[in-house]
Amino acid sequence: MSERTGPGADWSEERGASDEGRRRSEGGMRRWAGPRERAEDTVSTPPFRYEGYHIDPGRGLLTCRYSVGEYRFTEQVTVPAEPGGWDREEVRQAARLVFLLAGVSYYKTAAPPVIDLGDTAVTDTEREFLRSFYLDGLAEFGYRNGLDLSGLRIEGPSRSGSAPGAAPPAGPGRPLVPFGGGIDSIVTAEMIRERAGPALFIVSRPGDRFDAIERPAAVTGLPILRAEREIDPQLLRSRDLGFLNGHVPVTGIISAIAVLAAALDGRDAVVMSNEWSASIPTLEVNGSPVNHQYSKSGTFEAAFRGVLAGSLGPDFAYFSALRPFSELWVARRFAALTQYHDTFRSCNRAFHIDTSRRLDHWCGRCDKCCFIDLILAPFLAAADLERIFGGHEPLADSDMTGASPASTGDDGSLADKFRSLLGTTPTSKPFECVGEVGECRAAALLAAQRPDRAGTKLLQVLAAELDGLPQLSTPAELLRPLGRHFIPDIYAPDDLLV
Numbered sequence: 001m002s003e004r005t006g007p008g009a010d011w012s013e014e015r016g017a018s019d020e021g022r023r024r025s026e027g028g029m030r031r032w033a034g035p036r037e038r039a040e041d042t043v044s045t046p047p048f049r050y051e052g053y054h055i056d057p058g059r060g061l062l063t064c065r066y067s068v069g070e071y072r073f074t075e076q077v078t079v080p081a082e083p084g085g086w087d088r089e090e091v092r093q094a095a096r097l098v099f100l101l102a103g104v105s106y107y108k109t110a111a112p113p114v115i116d117l118g119d120t121a122v123t124d125t126e127r128e129f130l131r132s133f134y135l136d137g138l139a140e141f142g143y144r145n146g147l148d149l150s151g152l153r154i155e156g157p158s159r160s161g162s163a164p165g166a167a168p169p170a171g172p173g174r175p176l177v178p179f180g181g182g183i184d185s186i187v188t189a190e191m192i193r194e195r196a197g198p199a200l201f202i203v204s205r206p207g208d209r210f211d212a213i214e215r216p217a218a219v220t221g222l223p224i225l226r227a228e229r230e231i232d233p234q235l236l237r238s239r240d241l242g243f244l245n246g247h248v249p250v251t252g253i254i255s256a257i258a259v260l261a262a263a264l265d266g267r268d269a270v271v272m273s274n275e276w277s278a279s280i281p282t283l284e285v286n287g288s289p290v291n292h293q294y295s296k297s298g299t300f301e302a303a304f305r306g307v308l309a310g311s312l313g314p315d316f317a318y319f320s321a322l323r324p325f326s327e328l329w330v331a332r333r334f335a336a337l338t339q340y341h342d343t344f345r346s347c348n349r350a351f352h353i354d355t356s357r358r359l360d361h362w363c364g365r366c367d368k369c370c371f372i373d374l375i376l377a378p379f380l381a382a383a384d385l386e387r388i389f390g391g392h393e394p395l396a397d398s399d400m401t402g403a404s405p406a407s408t409g410d411d412g413s414l415a416d417k418f419r420s421l422l423g424t425t426p427t428s429k430p431f432e433c434v435g436e437v438g439e440c441r442a443a444a445l446l447a448a449q450r451p452d453r454a455g456t457k458l459l460q461v462l463a464a465e466l467d468g469l470p471q472l473s474t475p476a477e478l479l480r481p482l483g484r485h486f487i488p489d490i491y492a493p494d495d496l497l498v
C-alpha cells in the first residue's frame with residue numbers, strides 16, 4: 001500500500017509544501033537553511049500538545065485531541081465492533097497507539113521543537129519510536145519546507161513496558177490485510193489467502209468510499225473490515241490558516257488503525273504490503289536519508305513491531321508480506337492475476353477528498369503511472385498495457401522520442417519522468433511511491449527485449465541510454481528474495497520456504 005495520499009489520507013496533507021522552502025532546498029540543495037517566516041519562529045512556537053483521547057464503545061468511536069498554541073484539533077476514528085470488545089486491554093493499547101501516531105498530521109502545522117505528551121505516559125521504547133516516527137516520517141516535509149527538525153524533544157510521563165498477560169483470543173491464521181486497491185496489496189491478499197483466511201481492511205472518510213479500492217476489493221471476494229477516519233477539517237484549510245504543510249507518514253497511521261481493527265475483531269496479525277525498495281531513501285541530505293516511504297520501510301516495521309510486542313503482547317504479528325521482494329517480483333506475480341487488470345488503480349488522484357476532482361481513469365501523465373507501466377512492461381503484452389491505461393500508456397508516448405536528456409529540461413515530458421526513475425537525469429527520484437533505480441533499469445532492459453516492444457520507440461531510447469551504465473542489480477537477483485523480513489512461516493510464500 002503506498003505512502004501515497006491514498007486511503008485515510010487527504011490531498012491537502014500533500015499540497016502546500018512551501019514553494020519558498022522548495023526553492024531554498026533546490027537553490028541550496030541538500031542544506032537545511034533559512035526556514036520561511038512562520039518556520040523561523042518555531043523556536044518560540046508553543047509545544048505541540050497531546051490533549052487526550054476518548055473511546056465511545058457504543059459508537060465504536062475513538063476521538064483524539066491535540067493542540068498547538070491557539071489551535072485545537074480533533075481526529076475521529078470509527079471502527080464498528082462488539083461494544084464489549086473495546087474493554088479488552090489489547091484494544092485499549094491499540095487505541096492509545098492510534099492517538100500517538102495520528103498526532104503527526106497536526107504537529108506539522110507548526111512543527112515546534114517540543115512535543116508535550118500531556119497525561120499520556122509512554123515507555124522508553126515508545127518514546128524513541130515516536131521520535132523517529134516524527135523525524136524520519138517528516139524528513140520529506142522538513143526538506144521541502146527548509147526546516148531542521150533534528151532538535152525535536154518529546155516530553156511527558158513515562159511508564160514501564162509491561163506486556164499484557166493474555167494473548168489475543170483467536171489462534172494463528174486470522175490475518176487482516178490493509179487494502180489500497182493497488183498492485184502491492186492485491187498480490188499480498190492473493191498470497192495470504194493461499195495460507196490462511198484473510199479479511200481485507202479498508203479505511204475511508206465517513207460516508208465516503210473509493211471506487212479505486214472497492215472495485216478490486218470486490219474481485220477478491222474476501223470479507224472486509226472497515227474503519228472511518230475523519231481528520232480535523234482545519235487541515236483542509238492549511239494554506240488559509242498559514243499552517244506548514246507537506247507529506248506525513250500516513251501508512252504508519254493506517255497501520256495503527258489496522259492493528260486496532262484487528263484487535264477488536266480478535267485477529268492475530270496485520271499483514272502489510274510494503275516491498276523491499278520502500279526502505280531505500282528518496283534522497284540523502286548531508287548524509288541523512290529522506291524517505292518519502294519511511295513508514296513503509298523495514299526500519300519502521302521493525303520499530304513498530306517492538307512497540308506492539310510491548311503493548312499487545314508477543315503473539316500479535318505485524319509484518320509486510322512483500323518485505324523481501326522487489327517491485328519486479330511483485331509485478332511478475334501481479335501480471336498473472338489477470339482478474340484484477342481492469343480494476344486495480346495506483347493513482348493518488350483517485351483518492352481526492354473532493355469527489356468531483358477524483359480521477360476515475362488512468363491519464364498516464366505522472367511519475368506514478370510511468371513507474372507502474374515500466375515495472376509491468378516486462379511481464380505484460382504491450383497491447384494489454386495499452387488497454388489497461390485506456391490508450392494513455394506512458395511508454396507509448398512519442399513526443400520525446402529520440403531527444404537527448406540534456407535538451408529536454410521540460411518536466412512535462414514523460415521521457416524525463418522515466419529518466420528520473422532510471423537515474424539517467426540529474427534530478428533525484430520523485431517524491432512518490434516508486435521503485436528504486438536498479439529495479440527500474442532492470443524492468444526497462446527486460447521490457448525492451450520483448451518482441452512486441454521492438455516498436456515502442458520511447459522504451460528503446462530509454463533502454464539504449466542505459467548502455468554503459470552500471471547495472472545495479474540483475475533481473476535474476478531482483479526476482480529472488482532480498483534482505484531481512486519478519487514473515488512467519490505460516491504466511492511465507494514458497495519462494496521463502498525453499
Ligand code: SF4
Binds near residue numbers: 348350362366369
Ligand atoms: S498519471 Fe494520472 S492516472 Fe496515473 S497516477 Fe498520475 S494522476 Fe493518476
